[in-house]
Amino acid sequence: MRDETVRLALPAAGEATERPISIAIVAMGGQGGGVLTDWIVQLAENHGWAAQSTSVPGVAQRTGATIYYIEAMPLLDGRKPILSLMPTPGDVDVVMAAEFMEAGRSILRGLVTPERTTLIASNHRSFAIGEKVAPGNGIADDGAVTGAIGIAAKTEIIFDLNALAIAHGSVISAAMFGALAAADVLPFSRENYLDVIRAGGKGAKASIETFDAAFDRVKTGPAEVAAPAERAQISTKPAPLDPELGGLVARLTQELPEPAQAMARAGLRKVVDFQDVAYGSEYLDILGKLSTADRNAGGADKSYAFTQAAAKHLANAMSYDDVIRVADLKTRASRRTRIESELELSQDQVLHTTEFMHPRMEEVMGMLPAGFGRWLGAKPRLLGWLDRRVNKGRRVRTYSLPWFMALYVVGGLRGLRRRSLRHAVETDHRDQWLRAATAAVGTNYQLGVEILQCRRLVKGYSDTHSRGLSKFDKTLAAIKLVERRDDAADWARRLREAALKDGPGKELDGVIQTIKSFA
């Protein structure tokens, strides 16, 4: 093909081939994106610029994500520029994202490019529905956003604008306006920005405080180095005062391999809190046996992953969710303190709480002595009659004397717990699970670990609990089908992950079908 492209001396079309300053605001409904847009337009117009903004409100604002877009430019001999109605990928000067994943989305849309774009983004998360509905942990890994920002943005201003706004009694839009001022991409002074907020009137004081805080935060960096809120921070502290408990801790340190000790400490704490010190001793007994199996299976080379997993999941299995536990937790002083601080309750306010409880005969039966419970379980008509009396929603006024006393008494029934039907059922189930794991770890170390981790599937109360339990049982049964294969551990992991993806367990059934097709 003949290339007709001839390099001619074509002059620029006019005096100003420069493009307007373009700003895209990506926000969700209710984040004040509209207000911020109006502020920026006003700011530009105050300086005699032509400014145009567009947005598509409507359904997008009902919790969906939306883009506000602004272009602004000085006039040329009184002539207004022709401004575009949508951002063009690769041609945006400033992108402001009111949430971290939305910053990621703006990068995916090509709005953030290294030649041009200053990215101002809040790194707080507002989870999307898809992240919230998973029965396990569905939260997307935002590390990928951090990585992409480094590639895509010319300048980045990233911090928790939302927290800053809340701390100053305002909304994120004010913080973003402050960050924009501090970014020095528009030729306007800090005072010019403040004039716009002041003219707005309503809520100006809180907006200005937030604006200032964000401005200073960008200019001078974070005020103090806050301790990272990483999880799994297990500190090691000196022996406790309680002599009995002290004995357990000493045992823990002597008997368990070092890598598993931190987790075992947390586990011990949980089971003792659930029942008593003797129960803690039982926990260490079982854990000790599992640890021996681990050592025999060559766990030393694998930093005792089996014992570590056991320390965690055994503690969870032993402190199952029963009525006694719920009543105990609901009546603790620390619980009320936590709610009071969450609500920022002041001295001259009075707090009540109402619990939404729906006990069924199953729960009552669980509390009964094992023999009696089993006897009752074999009497369906009597059970049905009783269930009709028990099984209904109850609104429990926690901090009224009669209801508190009732919860307090139930919470104090832990003395009956170890003889109860529920405890017998739980112990049985637990033993089976541990036997399967111990059997596996000798021949396939990782499979043993995976079986322990399946405990994560058992959670919830009532129907949710039965569903979790059935997923757990299905998973263990499916693992049995592949236990002799080299890749058994992989399949076990796949099964567990599938089970945590959706409520009804369709994904899990899919994986099981696959396994059945070859096993």
Added chain:
Amino acid sequence: MAERSFAREVEDLRLGDGDIFRGEGILAITKALLQSGVAYVGGYQGSPISHLMDVLADAKDVLDDLGVVFQSSANEAAAAAMLSASVMYPLRGAVAWKSTVGTNVASDALANLASGGVTGGTMIIVGEDYGEGSSIMQERTHAFAMKSQIWLLDPRPDHECIVNLIEKGFELSEVSNTPVMLEVRVRACHMHGSFACKDNVKPAHTIKDALNNPKRDVNRIVLPPAAYEHEQEKIRTRLPAAVSFVRDNRLNEWMGPKQGKVGIIMQGGMYNNVIRALQYLGLSDAYGNTQVPLYVMNVTYPVIDTEVAEFCLDKEAVLIVEEGQPEYLEQAINTVLRRRDIQARVHGKDVLPMGGDYTAQVLLGGVRDFLEKTEPRLLGNRPPAPDAAPVLNHPAVEKLKQVVPARPPGLCTGCPERPIFAAMKLVEEELGQHHVSADIGCHLFSILPPFNIGATTMGFGLGPASTSAFNVKADKRSIAVMGDGGFWHNGLTSGIGNAVFNKHDGVFVIVDNYYTSATGGQDILSSRAANKRRKTNNSITQAVKGIGGQWVRQLDRTYDVGKMRDTLKEALTTKEEGPKVIVASSECMLNKQRRVKPQINKAIKDGARIVKERFGVDEDVCTGDHACIRLSGCPSLSVKQLDDPLRDDPVAAIDNSCVGCGNCGEVAEAAVLCPSFYRADVIHNPSRWDKFRSKIVMSVISWLQRRRDRRRPALEALA
């Protein structure tokens, strides 16, 4: 109205000669109508023209001063029929709606109106909901304009141009006795800009004048033989009159150099993005000084043959920039050129995509391809065009695609429709999946996660009608959902009346939230607020019974999930024949909060005893299964990671945007979920009795708590 004030916007309608209006496009249009001396305005709300209706509804004083009649029409057909006031009388009138859906509804009245023709200028403002962010099917209003012969204005996205075209449009309508449509795209409606105002004009002839001096002319009515004559009139008289007017008044615009080998013909609405594309190619500056001749069609129907011919005569090729499909303009222009044997080659959809938004980026590609084919020399010194491809192709960015979650729209915090769908989910678990016909409105979000309910949606108010085929005896019944907006729009007759008449055995749920909420919270017949200018508080239940519904259940608190579930179950299983109608009513929370929040804050400030409710989750009781979220999707119900090494999964958490609607607790109770939810009631300005009682009770409770805490082993050392 929904307690939302448009008082500030109403002030803009009062601006006089020489004042500068600054604001949204849709408000500029509203102002332009008043500057044009309209005698009446009507319409039906819907994005993107809702603000026009809202502002007019709040602008009673301004309208009264001018003698302008305003009506919120029952639906778009009613609005279009309203224009019949201009058939016999020299009254200027305008109506507005969302298109193409509104135009679909109105098209019968529009066709009749266009056939008989008009005496007074009539204008239909259509908010063209096309492209990204649209909530409807992607079609063009253009087809309606052509089929009924209604002139279609498509002004450049510039307030001054739009306002000018409205004023000229009324004249055009009058000289050609034809209704005129003004098409404004979504972004242009919400575009902030400015223009110099003129004084508002009182209508020369008012509705009152017309009523007092009635006129009739059988030749204006669509009946044979007049109907045949109308067609001839359209061809022989009205079209030529319109063409002359458009040409003489230069409604279409020529930009750039007079001569050139190539040129671009475009819809007015495309102008800004075409200029930006040319700028990227180095062929224009930001102020529109272009090196390529442009013909901007602010009037896209009719096509002015002579103008097109003149523009194309000396050119080797032209590009037609016409958004959406099919390519009506391209076909029309080809006909013009072939008839006159003008040799300019016509490009359009061959270099531009057939469908979708014509963004600056899309146009950049199309114009470049066009010039490469026809006049590559123009592209001489190409400045680097913006290109995000290198970034988008980077592995770190590619990785984002798997990570960034979809954010589908959903029901607001505290929405009264949430418990209805939670109840439907519970019934689904018990009785299995049913065929569910959805409708237009907020409740349509039930088709998305977490509810995933609803199989079809056929149009506003047509949810019930779209189950009408499922009128047979089977093991399961069909379920139809419709909102109060859809019910009064047409659903009463097309849905409920139809089901009663045909003895349809299905279940019909009418979601009544006191407003047409999805369009911004306008009042309708069944709204519960007192509205001085309209008659509200008309019961849906009474209407259903009036039309012959027998099995009708009214639920006045949708948040009662248990009752909602039981009612649905009863409806699905009862032996009774005929439609089972459930009217589920609770106020739209968005509007309720707007109304109630300031009142509550004021009361607290004034020292009144107020109980504020909010929900919470006991994080040590929650096991992180999230079944509650799968039955809710409330924005304020989220998850959080605990700082506990024993727990892998995040627990549910409620943030401070919670409005205490009660759904969480009701669902937990009805679905037997878990005891981790609690409602916290905070008494502001408690009475002495409140304080006294709380003090006594809490001292006993504290004593008990201390007693038990003393018996616990000290665990702090294990932390």
